[in-house]
Amino acid sequence: MNPPVKEGANHGLHAPGSDPLRNIWENIRACMQCGTCTGSCPNAAAMDYKPRQLWRMVQMGLRDEIFASKTFWLCSSCYYCTLRCPRGLPLTETIGALKRLAVAEGRLPDNKSAKFYLTFMDNVRRYGRVREMDMMTRYFLSLKNPITPIGFAPLGVKLMVKGKLSLQMPRLFGAGKLDAIYRKVKELEGNA
């Protein structure tokens, strides 16, 4: 069965098989629009499109609308929708796939979330474990916005007072702890 192709070339799906959205479409093509996901989602009220609407947009191949939406960035991975979906669809996993595709294609209406994830994973590559202070510093630098860190200052100060932030100097140069594994993963995914 082919995915429904929307008329007009602007934001319809391309040829089946060549489109990364195709796998995502496969995941949720059995969605019957019952809305259990929306009713179960703790963050639905803050979303521009509700989860049920997002799945319909994927079924219809509304690529531009999907990636302009903030919906999947507001998923906190509570897995209620996955647990309750009467069709047993892997909804939270599919949200992950949408986030991945958005990062891979540079379709980031809100790049705060993506920059946070990228900084986090770079920190893991460098040190093997997350160095929270180092990671947050790099995240704030990547945002190039002097206001954002101020919102986190109260928590940062509280953590420091409790001795919960290590102030060790980051290693700026030299090999990262997990370089080899990261390189291999990239290579394997390139061949996928």
Added chain:
Amino acid sequence: MKYFYYPGCSLEGTAREYDISTQAVMRALGVELVELEDWTCCGASAGDVISHLLSMVLPARNLAIAERTGIEADMVIPCSACYLNLRRVEEQTRRDEQLLQKVNLALAEDGLSYGRNVTPRHLLDVLATDIGAETIGRRVTRPLTGLRVAPYYGCQCLRPYGGYDDPEQPTSMEPLIEALGARVHAWSMGARCCGAGLMTTKKAAALTRVQEILHAAQGADCVVTVCPMCQMNLDGYQRKISRMEGKDLGISILYLPQLIGLALGLAEGELKLDLNFVYKPELKSKLQGSSAPASL
């Protein structure tokens, strides 16, 4: 009883009291924890956004390190996000031989291999299922009489996989709380989401999640959690939310092993209660009231 111990990054930093109290309580219960040598991050919620394969390889690396020791034991994981990531590898590689091969090709770079031989278990599962309320109850020297405790499970220790508890209406903490001599605060928020990582990227939404939970917890003396992210969100932002509302919603948010440790007679210093942001005087005085050893 012997388990591999995977603390995860949070327990080295913002959740140090969870690490220290877990080890102290396990020691007191006669459970041996073997910490993994050279463990690394599980990828948290970020790994999967960057690469699906990386989100499999990073947790698998830790399971592979455990396998390399040749010791036969399950792995106990206190952090719910770490637990989910390690369990997810086990679940997804069971159904996908190709994926397992790819994971092992990447791990070979580090001289490791993953054979699906070590089972990842959440700390709550081990406490509730393997050790059990009865055993813990027998070791109580300072019953927490008069204390009303709200059990807060959060999401990822329960969902999507479940197993040791009902993923919608969990109850596994209740017999433990009662075994300590405390009462369970009846509420329906125990398995709700705290907003998790949205506190960093979508703050307004996450604050609303925490606000709802704090409201429902009113009337309890404390909330107990089994996840560093839940604890951080509930503990670290309650003053901000109270200010926003103009109403004091403050309540102590303890880790489950901290509560158990108190009832087992461990000192507050051993459980690092001073590292939680909020330690309400009301809770402190109630705990001191129950500090007399149980009359037998």
